[in-house]
Structure formats: C-alpha cells, structure tokens
Amino acid sequence: MIKKIPYSRQTISKDDISSVSKVLNSTFISRGPINEEFENRIRNYVKSKFCVTTNSATSSLFIACKALNLKKGDIVWTSANSFASSANCAVLCGAKIDFIDINLENYNISIEKLEQKLKLASKKGKLPKIIIPVHYAGFPCDMEKIFKLKKKYKFKIIEDASHAIGSSYKNFKVGSSKHSDLTVFSFQAVKVITTGEGGSITTNNKNFYEKIKLLRQHGITKDKKNFKIKKNSFYPWYYEQIDLSFNFILPDINAALGLSQLRKLNQNIKKREKLVKYYRQKLSKSKIKLLDFPKHIKSSHHLLPAMYNFKSLKDKANFFRFMSKNNIFLQVLYIPIYKHPFYKKMKFDEKNFVNTETFYKNAFSLPMHLQITKKDIDIICSKINNWIQ
Ligand SMILES: Cc1ncc(COP(=O)(O)O)c(C=O)c1O
Incomplete structure (x- = not known):
C-alpha cells in the first residue's frame, strides 16, 4: 500500500x-x-x-x-x-x-x-x-x-x-x-x-x-x-x-x-528541529523559501511554512493537486481571516494587507510531525522539485 x-x-x-x-x-x-x-x-x-x-x-x-x-x-x-x-x-x-x-x-x-x-x-x-x-x-x-x-x-x-x-x-x-x-x-x-x-x-x-x-x-x-x-x-x-x-x-x-x-515535549521539539534541518538541506537548491531562525528565538516547529512564487492561487491549487496525487497532503494555513464571508461583511480593505495577500498566494505548509521520516522528506522534496522544473 x-x-x-x-x-x-x-x-x-x-x-x-x-x-x-x-x-x-x-x-x-x-x-x-x-x-x-x-x-x-x-x-x-x-x-x-x-x-x-x-x-x-x-x-x-x-x-x-x-x-x-x-x-x-x-x-x-x-x-x-x-x-x-x-x-x-x-x-x-x-x-x-x-x-x-x-x-x-x-x-x-x-x-x-x-x-x-x-x-x-x-x-x-x-x-x-x-x-x-x-x-x-x-x-x-x-x-x-x-x-x-x-x-x-x-x-x-x-x-x-x-x-x-x-x-x-x-x-x-x-x-x-x-x-x-x-x-x-x-x-x-x-x-x-x-x-x-x-x-x-x-x-x-x-x-x-x-x-x-x-x-x-x-x-x-x-x-x-x-x-x-x-x-x-x-x-x-x-x-x-x-x-x-x-x-x-x-x-x-x-x-x-x-x-x-x-x-516528551522538549525531546519532540528536538526531533522536529532535525526534520526542519533535513528539509532545508534537501530544498537548499530549489526556489522554495523556508524560514530563518535567529539565535534569540526557538520555535516549537508546529508548522513548516514554505514560500514559492506561484503565478496565482490557481497555480498553487494545481501544485496541491499534483502533490496529493502523489499522496502528499499540504495545507494552507491560513486563509486570511478578513476573506471569510462572515468578516467580508465588515468591509476590510485588502490594500491594507499587502504582505498577508502575498503570503496567501505563495505560502503552503509542508508535512511536519513526528511520524515523518527522512525518506518521506526525500520523496516530498523530489516531488516538489519535479513540479517546479
Ligand atoms: C492560531 C490559532 N488560534 C486558535 C486556534 C483554536 O484552537 P482550538 O482548536 O484549540 O480551539 C487555532 C487552532 O488551530 C489556531 O491555529
């Protein structure tokens, strides 16, 4: 299977x-x-x-x-x-x-x-x-x-x-x-x-x-x-x-x-750190941008956000479809809150959220949890590289 x-x-x-x-x-x-x-x-x-x-x-x-x-x-x-x-x-x-x-x-x-x-x-x-x-x-x-x-x-x-x-x-x-x-x-x-x-x-x-x-x-x-x-x-x-x-x-x-x-929290964060490091290594030559972590902060690495310059949301959706066909399930976190119909009624001006708009177009969350192996990361990154080229 x-x-x-x-x-x-x-x-x-x-x-x-x-x-x-x-x-x-x-x-x-x-x-x-x-x-x-x-x-x-x-x-x-x-x-x-x-x-x-x-x-x-x-x-x-x-x-x-x-x-x-x-x-x-x-x-x-x-x-x-x-x-x-x-x-x-x-x-x-x-x-x-x-x-x-x-x-x-x-x-x-x-x-x-x-x-x-x-x-x-x-x-x-x-x-x-x-x-x-x-x-x-x-x-x-x-x-x-x-x-x-x-x-x-x-x-x-x-x-x-x-x-x-x-x-x-x-x-x-x-x-x-x-x-x-x-x-x-x-x-x-x-x-x-x-x-x-x-x-x-x-x-x-x-x-x-x-x-x-x-x-x-x-x-x-x-x-x-x-x-x-x-x-x-x-x-x-x-x-x-x-x-x-x-x-x-x-x-x-x-x-x-x-x-x-x-x-087990501290020990599990160390595992997540290792996964992030390996992803970084595997994607170092690609056009995918991962976060940099300055010395004064330590992240729990709950999510692993990645950025790529997609042509449009449609382009990103096609990338998601390609990855899910290969059994890799990405996520978009988050749809900006002001875009939900409940909040749209309040008439926020998207021009005030230029960076949030860019992030929504380009960002996606890579698989990040304790059951991910290096082999999984190899597969994920090779599929990403296939799609990008
Ligand atoms: C940033 C943020 N705030 C609040 C919540 C709500 O958390 P809960 O599902 O525990 O109510 C979430 C859940 O995903 C979240 O990501």
Whole structure:
C-alpha cells in the first residue's frame, strides 16, 4: 500500500495510553486532581505564576477577553494571518475587530505596521483595548517591541500561542507571559502536544487568574470569600453564580494525555528541529523559501511554512493537486481571516494587507510531525522539485 503523508498528525505512544487508562480506572474522570497537576506542570514549564486549562484554545481566548473586561464597542486587533478563533473571541464579546498585516520575514504581525496603525488610532481616539499577537507556526512574535507599544498606548495583550508551547523568546518560554497579560495554548489533536481537544491560559496576575477560573465554570464560585450573600455560607452545600459563562472544563481524561505528552515535549521539539534541518538541506537548491531562525528565538516547529512564487492561487491549487496525487497532503494555513464571508461583511480593505495577500498566494505548509521520516522528506522534496522544473 502506498503511504499517505499528511501535513500533520498526532503521535500517541504507550505511555500516553497508560496515563489515560489510569484516570479511566480512577474515581475522577473529570474535575479531579489530574487536571490540577497538568496546570501545575504547564505553569512550571513556562514559568508563569498561574495556569488554567480549558476544553479548547477557542474557549481560552474567549474567557481571556472576558477576563480583561472586553465589552460591546471596545476594539481588538489581531493578525490577519490566523485561524478564525483569534478574531471570533473578540466579536463574540461584542467588540469591533480589526487586523494587522504580517511581515514577510516570519509571518507574524509587522511591528512597523502596528506602530503606524497605533499612531493613527491614537489621533482618532480609536485605540484598541486588546491586541492578540499570534505566534504563527511556533515562531514567537517580537514581544519586547509589542510590550513597549503596550506601555505607550495602554492596551492589554493576549498572546495567541496556540502553535507555540515549547517555543522561547530571548530565554523566556512562550507562556511565561513576561511581555503580556495572558497567554493561550491549544492542545487540539495535531498541535505540538495534544489532549484531543483542549487549551490553557497562563498569567502572572492573580485577579485575572481568579476571574478566568470563575468563567471556566458558569461564573459559579464555591469560595466563601466571593459569596454575595454571606449568611448563606453557613450551608455546607452552598455555592453561588456571580457571573455568566459556559462550561469550559478540560476533563481529567484529557489532562492525563496532556501530562504525558508534556513530559516528551522538549525531546519532540528536538526531533522536529532535525526534520526542519533535513528539509532545508534537501530544498537548499530549489526556489522554495523556508524560514530563518535567529539565535534569540526557538520555535516549537508546529508548522513548516514554505514560500514559492506561484503565478496565482490557481497555480498553487494545481501544485496541491499534483502533490496529493502523489499522496502528499499540504495545507494552507491560513486563509486570511478578513476573506471569510462572515468578516467580508465588515468591509476590510485588502490594500491594507499587502504582505498577508502575498503570503496567501505563495505560502503552503509542508508535512511536519513526528511520524515523518527522512525518506518521506526525500520523496516530498523530489516531488516538489519535479513540479517546479
Ligand atoms: C492560531 C490559532 N488560534 C486558535 C486556534 C483554536 O484552537 P482550538 O482548536 O484549540 O480551539 C487555532 C487552532 O488551530 C489556531 O491555529
């Protein structure tokens, strides 16, 4: 049988299965001690004071916005090159969304364009309340520069680090929230580590942490000090709903998978680094451009974005068809958010996103996961070279 090579895939080993089985055989399959242990391990790994897990990065982004008190009429900016969740979280809170163009060195938001946009917004009195930088593919944004702008223009920062657990920036692990208010990870099936579906929020701010914990579970508290009707704390069964939210809890079954995946994270990133190095070697003479990684950053290598000067989107689609006929499945990450019909109604001007447009025309994600072998890379690169010539 011919091997199919997907752009991404989870890797589940025996220790993952045994970790999940233990929870299945225990008293608590949800709301038990394993989820708390997972939270503690994440916060120790990234060196942040607090961590709250949730059932997806999407719900994490949503409650992160709520915890920062995002309301109707407020403004949020995020990267034009991201998954819809990075913008949906703001729109769901009633805020106005706008996008920042990317740079073509690492495909994260362009700091120059962000600065220009802030200057103009400041003049018009329309500054964003929150900016959501996205660490695309695992490559961290230039957080020191964004943090300086935060101080000047007084916005809050939620890092969308869905791709970036294990990445670091100037010796700070992404998730340390050293240059932000909150950081969100995704543990969806094909992410760097997985819980099936899942996410987390890390922060160093106790007030945000407490608000996020409340919002993870209906806005309900069991903590006496938060009760509004103090006299009722006499009743042993008593709890209170003091805010409005949904159930965003990550079950212990999933947290057990995350715990065992987290143990292997560093070692797995090393494997990904080797794959990137080999791809680079094999494509060094081709017209495909891969990312350069400066010394001050370390990527999780969740994705491996590649650029080629396609004639058009049709040309790129033909390349995809050729590769899939050869059992190699590439991906486009992402269709710029403003191109989706839901966002098109808001009438964004594509001229403001010149680099995002170039990226969308030329970029594709090469297969990158732990089941890729050097032999697979040989096949992938030889097919690419066949098509290009
Ligand atoms: C940049 C980014 N943000 C948010 C999400 C949403 O993550 P989840 O599927 O865990 O909700 C994704 C998922 O792919 C993503 O890539």
